[in-house]
Amino acid sequence: xxxxxxxxxxxxxxxxxxxxxxxxxxxxxxxxxxxxxxxxxxxxxxxxxxxxxxxxxxxxxxxxxxxxxxxxxxxxxxxxxxxxxxxxxxxxxxxxxxxxxxxxxxxxxxxxxxxxxxxxxxxxxxxxxxxxxxxxxxxxxxxxxxxxxxxxxxxxxxxxxxxxxxxxxxxxxxxxxxxxxxxxxxxxxxxxxxxxxxxxxxxxxxxxxxxxxxxxxxxxxxxxxxxxxxxxxxxxxxxxxxxxxxxxxxxxxxxxxxxxxxxxxxxxxxxxxxxxxxxxxxxxxxxxxxxxxxxxxxxxxxxxxxxxxxxxxxxxxxxxxxxxxxxxxxxxxxxxxxxxxxxxxxxxxxxxxxxx
Numbered sequence: 001x002x003x004x005x006x007x008x009x010x011x012x013x014x015x016x017x018x019x020x021x022x023x024x025x026x027x028x029x030x031x032x033x034x035x036x037x038x039x040x041x042x043x044x045x046x047x048x049x050x051x052x053x054x055x056x057x058x059x060x061x062x063x064x065x066x067x068x069x070x071x072x073x074x075x076x077x078x079x080x081x082x083x084x085x086x087x088x089x090x091x092x093x094x095x096x097x098x099x100x101x102x103x104x105x106x107x108x109x110x111x112x113x114x115x116x117x118x119x120x121x122x123x124x125x126x127x128x129x130x131x132x133x134x135x136x137x138x139x140x141x142x143x144x145x146x147x148x149x150x151x152x153x154x155x156x157x158x159x160x161x162x163x164x165x166x167x168x169x170x171x172x173x174x175x176x177x178x179x180x181x182x183x184x185x186x187x188x189x190x191x192x193x194x195x196x197x198x199x200x201x202x203x204x205x206x207x208x209x210x211x212x213x214x215x216x217x218x219x220x221x222x223x224x225x226x227x228x229x230x231x232x233x234x235x236x237x238x239x240x241x242x243x244x245x246x247x248x249x250x251x252x253x254x255x256x257x258x259x260x261x262x263x264x265x266x267x268x269x270x271x272x273x274x275x276x277x278x279x280x281x282x283x284x285x286x287x288x289x290x291x292x293x294x295x296x297x298x299x300x301x302x303x304x305x306x307x308x309x310x311x312x313x314x315x316x317x318x319x320x321x322x323x324x325x326x327x328x329x330x331x332x333x334x335x336x337x338x339x340x341x342x343x344x345x346x347x348x349x350x351x352x353x354x355x356x
Contacts, residue, residue, distance in 0.1 A: 053332070057339055061085045064343040069291035074348045078153040086142040086149065088342035090173065090203070093139030094225070095338065097132045097180060098196060099233015101189065106234070106258055107241055128240035132184040132192065139199070140177035146170050169206035173199045200225050207345055213280060220280075224273040228341070231266045232334045234259055239327060256327060257317050263310065270303075282350055290350035299340045306333045 062081035069076075077083070107127055147170045151161045161167040179195035204221035238259045242252040278296060287293040309330035316323040 053335075057088075057335070058085070060336075060339055061088055061342065064295070064340070065291065065346050068294045068343065068347055072289055072291055074291055077346060077348065079149050080346050082149055083146065084339075084342050084346050086145045087345055088339050089142035090139050090146075090199075091225075091229070091338050091342055092335075093135040093142065093177065094196065094199065095229040095233035096135035096236065097139075097184070097192065097233070098226070098229040099235070099237045100130060100132045100135075101193065102230050102234045102262075103127075103237025103241065103259075104189075106238070106262070107255060128237065128244060130184065130189075132189065133181045136177045136181035136184060136192070140174045140181065143170050143174035143177060147174070166206055169202040172202040176202065200229075217277070217280065220273045220277045223269055224277065227266045227269040227273070228338070231263055231270070232331070232338060234262070235327065235331050235334065239324070239331060242324065253317060253320075253323065256313070256323055260310070260314050260317065267307065267310075274303075286350050291347035292344065292350040295340060295344045295347055299337060299344060302333055302337045302340060306330055306337065309333065 061084040064084060065077055065080035104127060147158070147161060147167055150156075150164075150166060150170070151158050154161065156164075162171060176195040176199035180192040180199070183189060183192035183195065200222055201218075203225065204218045207217075207221055238255055241255060245252040245255070282290075282293055282296060287297070309326045313323040313326040313330065316326065
């Protein structure tokens with residue numbers, strides 16, 4: 001009998017075994033590779049824009065008060081640049097933490113989605129990474145930094161500074177931010193609302209030591225600062241959440257639309273409180289000849305740009321288009337508004353320049 005011997009495996013590729021007519025076609029670049037390549041090209045541009053914006057922000061914060069007060073005859077504010085930077089950090093910390101609390105609730109209360117879109121939304125995760133703890137720690141550091149700066153420019157020791165009204169309010173703000181950071185690490189981050197409310201109240205009390213209608217000024221500042229923080233911080237959180245929902249464009253637009261509905265109410269509150277604050281703090285005859293008036297005009301111009309960008313985003317939403325680009329531009333201009341608002345809290349009170 002003939003002996004059967006096992007066949008030795010061929011070293012040829014499978015395509016050669018199938019015949020000469022079949023050829024191996026190497027696959028082209030996948031969609032993921034293409035997106036990754038385009039992302040590599042866009043990354044330096046984004047980094048450059050962020051770096052340029054940060055540098056411009058530092059220049060505005062350091063030189064804003066002195067430039068606005070040039071030629072007005074107003075007294076020089078000691079440590080104005082450093083104070084502006086620290087105030088801007090406080091306002092940014094409030095916006096990030098309050099916006100995250102509001103944005104998380106907004107993302108949870110949307111209508112349930114079904115099917116593939118719902119599965120895509122689930123895969124993106126519950127939400128973007130939380131920044132509340134870091135933001136509140138920055139706010140606490142900025143508040144403590146203002147206490148140290150106050151001691152330095154006044155020539156007083158820390159114990160004496162703590163006895164002043166500004167020192168007490170800044171101490172409340174620093175402790176409030178620390179408590180808010182602690183609450184953010186718990187399973188119920190909404191507990192941070194109480195210490196953040198204390199921070200806003202202390203800032204309002206610190207900003208209105210004037211003898212004329214202080215109660216009205218405090219109330220206006222509380223509403224104005226709260227609405228501004230929710231608008232700016234809420235938009236930041238929503239845009240971050242939309243980035244995670246790129247696989248569900250309809251869900252991302254839905255989230256932005258829900259935010260836009262609430263932003264309209266916030267804009268109304270900001271317009272009302274801002275107008276009343278301007279009428280009570282800025283005499284008409286020094287609008288152009290005081291640092292406060294000049295900075296306020298710059299802020300109003302930026303707010304008008306923000307409103308135009310918000311309107312453009314809402315129009316795109318109604319037409320079913322991509323509203324992400326005008327919304328991102330709106331956030332960038334809102335960051336400038338926060339910075340200019342910090343400058344506005346440092347410039348001198350314009351009442352003494354009035355001739356009325």
